[in-house]
Amino acid sequence: MQRRTTPGSSRRSEASRRAILTAAFELAGEVGYAKLSIEGIAARAGVGKQTIYRWWPSKGAVLFDAILSLSEGPEGSALPDTDDLEADLKAVLRATVDELADPRFDRPLRALAIEITQDPKLAALYAERLDGPMQELKKARLRAAQKAGQLPGDLDLDVAVDLIWSPLLGRWLYRSGPLTHAYADAVVETALRGLRHNTEPAS
Incomplete structure (x- = not known):
């Protein structure tokens, strides 16, 4: 006999899922990833460990979903296109600086x-659900x-995306310098100066 899911059980499942994601995100910020555990997440969320393992294979997968649920996902979104590429990219990188500088996100990220x-496995999940879709959005803006x-018609868009976004993420990850709007603006200006070098005037 097939088990039917009632509206009440669906709401309880969703409530449990949200509690687990919140618990994982909060604990990662409080105790760090090394001390984060499925047991700790379950206790904070008020659920059993098996409830977590039913949906996620590891604490890393839980944390990834927690961060994804608190960030704007790529689905249905696009980079701004005001016909001013430099201004649009500066706006995007400045927003990235703000998110990376948010103390709520720093340690979990x-x-x-x-x-x-x-x-x-987590790397593959990240590539499939977040990095890959975001790369396509970035390339779509450069393609426009x-x-x-x-921009030159023969520009390698994968390389261009790396040139524009990687310096920001590298400085944040390695704490190699201040992460500011001014730095984001300088990255965009420098990258576009090189990328536009061989651009022919539009007819």
Whole structure:
């Protein structure tokens, strides 16, 4: 006999899921990733460990979903396109600076970044659900700039995305310097100066 899911049980499941994600995010910020555990998440959320394992294979996967649920996902979104590529990219990178500088996100995001380098399954999940879609959004904005004659038509968009976004993430991850709006603006200006070098004037 097939088990039916009642509206009440669905609401309880969703409430449990939200409690687990909140608990994982809060604990990662409080105790750090090394001390984060499924047991601790379960206790904070008020659920059993098996409830967590029913939805996630590891604490890294829970934390990834927690961060994703608190950030604006790529689905249905797009980078701003005001026909001013430099201004649009500066706006995006400044927003990234603000998010990375938010003390609520700093420790959990660093924990996730480290865990991705050690867990191939989590890395694949990150690529599929967040990094890959975001890369496509970034390339779509640069592709629009190509069509408008603002960037060379033969530009390697994957390399261009790395040139624009990687300096910001590298400075944040390695704490190699202050992460400010001024730095974000300088990255955009420097990257575009190089990327536009061979741009032909639009006809």
